Amino acid sequence: MTMTPQQIVDRCLELTKADGCVVLVDESHSANLRWANNTLTTNGIMRSRSVTVIATIDGGTGTSSGVVARSAVTLDTLEPLVRAAEQAARDNGPADDAQPLVTGAAAADWTDEPGETSMAVFGEIAPGLGDAFGRARSADRVLYGYVEHDVTTTYLGSSSGPRRRHVQPTGHIGITGKSGDLSRSAWVGQASRDMTDVDVANLNAELTRRLGWAQRRLDLPAGRYDTVLPPTAVSDLMIYVYWVMSARDAHDGRTVFSKAGGGTRVGERLSRHPITLWSDPAASGMQCAPFVVAHASGAHQSVFDNGLPISRTEWISGGTLNALQQTRHSTTLTGLEMTPVVDNLAMSVAGATGTADDLVAGVERGLLLTCLWYIREVDPQVLLLTGLTRDGVYLVENGEVVGSVNNFRFNESPVSLLDRFSQAGATLPAFSREWGDYFPRTAMPALRVPDFNMSSTSQAA
Amino acid sequence: MVKQIDPDFLALPMRALAEVALQRARELGAEHADFRLERIRSQDLTLRDGRLDGSHDGEDVGFSVRVVREGTWGFAAAVDLTTDEAARTAEQAIEVAKVASAMSSERVQLAPEPVHDDVTWVSAYEINPFDVPDAEKLALMIDYSRRVLDRDGVDHVTAQLRQVIEGKFYADTAGTMTTQQRVRIHPEVEALAVDGDSGRFETMRTLAAPAGRGWEYATGADGVVDWASELDRLPELLTEKLAAPSVEAGVYDLVIDPTNLWLTIHESIGHATELDRALGYEANYAGTSFATIDKLGTLQYGAPVMQVTGDRTTPHGLSTIGYDDEGVLAQQWDIVRDGVLVGYQLDRRMAAMMGGALGVSRSNGCAFADSAGHVPVQRMANVSLQPAAGGPTTDELISRVERGIYVVGDKSWSIDQQRYNFQFTGQRFYHIVEGRLAGQLNDVAYQSTTTDFWGSLEAVGGPQTYVLGGAFNCGKAQPGQIAPVSHGCPSALFRGVRILNTAQEAAQ
Numbered sequence: 001m002t003m004t005p006q007q008i009v010d011r012c013l014e015l016t017k018a019d020g021c022v023v024l025v026d027e028s029h030s031a032n033l034r035w036a037n038n039t040l041t042t043n044g045i046m047r048s049r050s051v052t053v054i055a056t057i058d059g060g061t062g063t064s065s066g067v068v069a070r071s072a073v074t075l076d077t078l079e080p081l082v083r084a085a086e087q088a089a090r091d092n093g094p095a096d097d098a099q100p101l102v103t104g105a106a107a108a109d110w111t112d113e114p115g116e117t118s119m120a121v122f123g124e125i126a127p128g129l130g131d132a133f134g135r136a137r138s139a140d141r142v143l144y145g146y147v148e149h150d151v152t153t154t155y156l157g158s159s160s161g162p163r164r165r166h167v168q169p170t171g172h173i174g175i176t177g178k179s180g181d182l183s184r185s186a187w188v189g190q191a192s193r194d195m196t197d198v199d200v201a202n203l204n205a206e207l208t209r210r211l212g213w214a215q216r217r218l219d220l221p222a223g224r225y226d227t228v229l230p231p232t233a234v235s236d237l238m239i240y241v242y243w244v245m246s247a248r249d250a251h252d253g254r255t256v257f258s259k260a261g262g263g264t265r266v267g268e269r270l271s272r273h274p275i276t277l278w279s280d281p282a283a284s285g286m287q288c289a290p291f292v293v294a295h296a297s298g299a300h301q302s303v304f305d306n307g308l309p310i311s312r313t314e315w316i317s318g319g320t321l322n323a324l325q326q327t328r329h330s331t332t333l334t335g336l337e338m339t340p341v342v343d344n345l346a347m348s349v350a351g352a353t354g355t356a357d358d359l360v361a362g363v364e365r366g367l368l369l370t371c372l373w374y375i376r377e378v379d380p381q382v383l384l385l386t387g388l389t390r391d392g393v394y395l396v397e398n399g400e401v402v403g404s405v406n407n408f409r410f411n412e413s414p415v416s417l418l419d420r421f422s423q424a425g426a427t428l429p430a431f432s433r434e435w436g437d438y439f440p441r442t443a444m445p446a447l448r449v450p451d452f453n454m455s456s457t458s459q460a461a
Numbered sequence: 462m463v464k465q466i467d468p469d470f471l472a473l474p475m476r477a478l479a480e481v482a483l484q485r486a487r488e489l490g491a492e493h494a495d496f497r498l499e500r501i502r503s504q505d506l507t508l509r510d511g512r513l514d515g516s517h518d519g520e521d522v523g524f525s526v527r528v529v530r531e532g533t534w535g536f537a538a539a540v541d542l543t544t545d546e547a548a549r550t551a552e553q554a555i556e557v558a559k560v561a562s563a564m565s566s567e568r569v570q571l572a573p574e575p576v577h578d579d580v581t582w583v584s585a586y587e588i589n590p591f592d593v594p595d596a597e598k599l600a601l602m603i604d605y606s607r608r609v610l611d612r613d614g615v616d617h618v619t620a621q622l623r624q625v626i627e628g629k630f631y632a633d634t635a636g637t638m639t640t641q642q643r644v645r646i647h648p649e650v651e652a653l654a655v656d657g658d659s660g661r662f663e664t665m666r667t668l669a670a671p672a673g674r675g676w677e678y679a680t681g682a683d684g685v686v687d688w689a690s691e692l693d694r695l696p697e698l699l700t701e702k703l704a705a706p707s708v709e710a711g712v713y714d715l716v717i718d719p720t721n722l723w724l725t726i727h728e729s730i731g732h733a734t735e736l737d738r739a740l741g742y743e744a745n746y747a748g749t750s751f752a753t754i755d756k757l758g759t760l761q762y763g764a765p766v767m768q769v770t771g772d773r774t775t776p777h778g779l780s781t782i783g784y785d786d787e788g789v790l791a792q793q794w795d796i797v798r799d800g801v802l803v804g805y806q807l808d809r810r811m812a813a814m815m816g817g818a819l820g821v822s823r824s825n826g827c828a829f830a831d832s833a834g835h836v837p838v839q840r841m842a843n844v845s846l847q848p849a850a851g852g853p854t855t856d857e858l859i860s861r862v863e864r865g866i867y868v869v870g871d872k873s874w875s876i877d878q879q880r881y882n883f884q885f886t887g888q889r890f891y892h893i894v895e896g897r898l899a900g901q902l903n904d905v906a907y908q909s910t911t912t913d914f915w916g917s918l919e920a921v922g923g924p925q926t927y928v929l930g931g932a933f934n935c936g937k938a939q940p941g942q943i944a945p946v947s948h949g950c951p952s953a954l955f956r957g958v959r960i961l962n963t964a965q966e967a968a969q
Contacts, residue, residue, distance in 0.1 A: 044536035091595035253655035260660025297515035411966035460879035
């Protein structure tokens with residue numbers, strides 16, 4: 001007999017002998033197509049289901065938790081799963097992050113079925129790709145890329161009452177185009193909830209425009225350049241900022257948001273500009289879970305917080321650090337508001353308008369980037385990151401793109417850039433090249449940085 | 462003693478599902494079909510300051526069917542272990558191949574492989590970590606943490622214990638059937654020191670690599686890691702690092718310890734010699750390679766002392782296995798010989814497509830999928846730099862350097878998408894003055910271009926300096942997949958490498 005996710009949750013909660021129990025059932029359906037050299041390479045459709053049982057046990061010295069997750073569960077395997085979580089809780093001893101489980105009741109959509117997707121979601125995209133491959137072949141261009149659509153439905157049930165359901169559609173497409181001799185390269189990408197807003201012909205046209213820019217090729221040395229970062233590249237950097245925003249880590253003294261002498265830098269001005277870095281589960285086009293879903297405890301989340309409501313949070317507000325990612329436990333250390341991690345991120349600059357193209361128009365001599373790649377932390381103290389430009393760096397002269405230049409390795413701190421940028425654009429959907437597969441829900445402005453540190457050159461084409 | 466495959470894994474209905482799925486695929490016109498069922502158990506324990514911060518015990522079970530129909534791939538994966546679902550999944554894979562055929566212009570063919578009929582393989586380990594009570598594991602990591610935390614100069618300690626046991630069953634329409642099990646483990650401890658007034662902080666981490674070993678590796682019972690010594694040294698190393706002078710940027714000779722060099726090998730040789738990258742399959746994601754196939758046999762990758770092999774056979778290697786995810790027997794082969802590019806990492810499709818240019822008729826067994834839900838792609842073998850027989854010790858290499866830096870332990874890494882320009886940091890950097898170590902330096906990164914760097918290799922150490930490093934989570938492909946891989950190497954001496962001062966890089 002196949003069980004529904006709700007039946008799995010209810011059965012686990014019936015079985016548990018622990019003092020508290022939270023059950024998460026994640027059911028995923030996904031479909032993908034991948035291509036290279038103007039032909040499809042791999043593809044697939046996948047279905048998966050995972051059940052996570054979190055048992056909590058009260059003891060004389062505190063409350064402990066145990067987390068056990070299994071896929072391919074059957075009615076017979078639920079009891080061993082629940083017992084394993086209870087045993088893990090007993091073995092683990094009191095948890096520092098222990099808090100009372102979140103209370104509540106069943107949400108109105110609790111009984112609804114999981115969402116689904118299939119290859120049919122690419123009904124418009126697949127023929128568009130076939131057409132693009134043909135056009136590329138006849139124009140001596142080569143296309144590479146990937147499109148994916150995933151629908152994950154999460155059911156959260158707790159012995160303390162709440163029954164929550166969240167359907168998360170996630171899709172994205174990325175296309176790399178190269179000249180036939182592979183000397184010129186360009187990239188376009190976008191995220192999408194339902195793929196209906198993906199227009200392959202438009203994406204292909206933008207690739208063609210960029211490969212055209214690259215017909216004139218120049219070499220530039222390493223150095224500091226007046227640089228326009230499109231929203232994608234800003235997203236590549238700001239997602240990293242978001243990933244080091246753990247309040248607990250900052251409180252320990254181990255991040256760029258730690259304060260000398262102890263505590264966090266919340267309340268400190270990070271930028272002279274009116275920037276706001278924010279997350280909002282209800283943000284249009286970037287909707288994400290409006291309650292905490294934590295499969296394990298760690299620096300950013302606590303299993304005890306499962307089901308807590310999430311609302312719009314301004315991490316940086318008007319240029320001042322306003323909040324860090326908290327668990328209820330970390331708020332007792334930092335004395336700050338409870339602001340849980342949210343699964344999207346956006347940045348707005350008050351009064352800023354226009355696109356990367358509009359920013360380019362104001363540049364006398366500088367660079368326009370496509371995206372950044374292989375970004376890694378060099379020095380967490382100032383959040384110095386290194387990485388490379390990829391698939392198109394363009395020389396701008398007197399407000400116009402005049403050709404493409406070599407790639408660069410950069411060494412830069414995005415926290416420092418927040419203060420140093422000279423001009424910003426409007427906030428636009430911004431699918432990160434580097435992190436978008438894992439963190440696709442982002443919106444960013446284009447930024448112009450007068451002295452972006454291109455530390456060395458790269459021969460990569 | 463050779464371990465037996467976990468009876469609980471063998472009890473899964475893999476053979477019945479395979480028979481149904483392969484039969485259905487054949488009936489629907491597949492010229493090739495393979496069935497893979499996997500169970501991956503993983504457990505992570507994370508500690509802060511000697512107390513459990515988080516734990517996760519996971520098990521991922523599922524199966525997939527991959528077909529070639531009229532020269533086009535089709536792939537489908539599922540989780541319900543029933544024969545009905547197996548048949549349905551085979552039908553879905555065929556349907557996917559039909560959809561894909563309209564967009565495919567290259568016909569998929571697979572290089573032949575001898576049939577391996579109902580064979581089993583188990584990795585080398587003594588104690589399955591999943592047979593050890595959680596309380597015992599936690600107690601060990603608490604002890605390791607406290608040894609460091611209780612010492613002067615340490616403000617916080619984080620520790621992690623990661624363990625995986627992987628059960629893999631594979632069957633294909635040619636008649637190959639393999640059942641395999643492997644175990645891997647990675648204990649790690651990191652100390653943090655914060656200067657109270659300035660807020661400056663530094664970390665120092667244990668160097669013991671993740672390994673294809675059992676619980677005996679975590680306790681030190683196998684004698685591979687002297688945990689007491691490694692942990693006891695961390696506080697003083699950390700204190701010295703926090704007080705170390707900032708490096709003067711410039712050009713230095715480097716002696717690189719295997720605990721750092723493995724990652725440079727991974728990025729600049731391992732990924733660069735993946736044939737799927739050289740052919741453009743990763744151009745939209747992980748990237749391509751400067752080491753294109755037209756350069757095979759002629760590209761001077763590095764100095765003549767450079768000998769690099771690929772293998773999936775090294776005992777305790779993280780990429781080591783009996784048969785790959787296309788039923789190909791694990792092998793060892795040359796990648797760089799006397800400094801020249803001579804080989805790539807392959808799967809069966811690429812071996813068939815490029816066999817003429819490569820001079821091979823068979824895959825060297827690098828197909829891997831990180832779970833039943835993902836399609837196999839070419840993933841990295843254990844790519845290793847060979848030591849020199851009778852070669853020097855690390856101290857002897859250091860003694861040859863007048864002004865240089867000895868680099869120990871990996872930390873930050875980054876390389877461009879064609880594997881030219883890289884930049885690495887480390888756990889610790891020692892100044893070398895007139896052939897001797899003269900204390901740690903701070904703010905160091907080394908930056909170079911792959912062939913320049915390997916061309917500056919003057920000497921490799923002897924077998925006594927050889928260490929197997931590695932990582933659990935090498936990322937590649939779309940949808941993203943992770944793969945465990947090891948890299949062995951000796952200490953090595955490089956002349957004239959660019960050193961950056963990272964504090965100056967961050968300055969405005």
